[in-house]
Amino acid sequence: MTAQFNYQKTAQRVLDIEKAAIDGLYQYLDHAFTEACQLLFDCPGKIIVTGMGKSGHIAHKIAATLASTGSPAFFMHPGEASHGDLGMIGKQDVVLALSNSGESSEIISLLPVLKRRAIPLICLTGNPSSTMAREANVHLCTRVEQEACPLGLAPTASTTAALVMGDALAVSLLEARGFTADDFALSHPGGALGKRLLLRVGDIMHKEQHVPSVGLNTLIIDALLEIGRSGLGFTAVVDEQQTLAGIYTDGDLRRTLDKKIDVHTTTIDKVMSSHCTTVHANMLAAEAVQLMEEKKISGLLVLDDARRPIGAFNMHDLLLAGVI
Structure with a gap:
């Protein structure tokens, strides 16, 4: 042999x-x-x-x-x-x-x-x-x-x-x-590299009526309907001035159920997360990916300068955009 x-x-x-x-x-x-x-x-x-x-x-x-x-x-x-x-x-x-x-x-x-x-x-x-x-x-x-x-x-x-x-x-x-990297991206707009260097959060986020949002006195059960409507896995919670007061996510729901809180009688302000990570529309989408990986979160709210929610997106949106 x-x-x-x-x-x-x-x-x-x-x-x-x-x-x-x-x-x-x-x-x-x-x-x-x-x-x-x-x-x-x-x-x-x-x-x-x-x-x-x-x-x-x-x-x-x-x-x-x-x-x-x-x-x-x-x-x-x-x-x-x-x-x-x-x-x-x-x-x-x-x-x-x-x-x-x-x-x-x-x-x-x-x-x-x-x-x-x-x-x-x-x-x-x-x-x-x-x-x-x-x-x-x-x-x-x-x-x-x-x-x-x-x-x-x-x-x-x-x-x-x-x-x-x-x-x-x-x-x-x-x-x-x-x-510069921006110069390089301008000659590669169609590829994955260009998307990482050119696409910004404002280009891929859900806007206006597609941004999930409820008021502070909304019942948890109604907030869940809003989360289901958007399909993003979370909703913004805003005050009377439409300023962000907090966020409620699928993870918050699990913690709510573990505590045996009645979702039909309890308002969202009692169970929401007051401190949440947010971004602005001008941030590079690639930077948002890195932030989400660091924070171990699957979605983000986008705020304007007055801290009003103007957009929202999740990892699936980034995937569809070709950023990841």
Whole structure:
């Protein structure tokens, strides 16, 4: 019987090689890296990222990272560029080209046009002596000692190094621009991340007649009807000025029944919780989730500046909104 192949040992070797490739990048964080960042920072147009084959896949990701972190960018396929897509590039743009060998024929064929139009070119290669390195305005070296592929054929460590260098550029630009979490959310409005960063309590809360509320002299049994109507598991208790006086929850009901209190003759002010956690409509929904987890509560009332209930929501509403 053939011994089982040791997949874990191979995986460990791959990780060791790729980690060494990343460690090797520190030596290339020199004046050229600063020049590249400054060129990209000062770019009044867009950053056009290009690469062929596996480098093209990495270029796609780098372009996406740049675009989502405050540096407008998009990917251009070098093979399509010579058949019309070069029209994407404007005089105010900068081109960032990736090729491990630095001899990608598809990219090299574009160089005369870029030179003629005076388009700044940053090349990211593993060969400082390559054609692309020589022709670039700025060359960033990402040379690796070996690929993780034992045949030395499949780009592995080299693509990892290129990806990491691209991330280093994007994050350096992000910090230099003072890019904030709010800025990031504006470019991710449709995803879960955008919802966590953009959605506020006022966007998801039940409003107006949908806010459960009873007066101080309401019988417990009638308050229970109000809780059932809203389906939120609690009701606000307000005074004559409609100011919050307390809250009554499903948990309060259990305690009421344990004490054998008559729900048909006792008013809600005798059993309500006077001190309760509340929020304002402008609070981030994600912050409300954290507060509810800390307090171990499943719902919240939303108050205005006069402490009048204007909204209410529970964990189910947050779930439906995609915040959790």
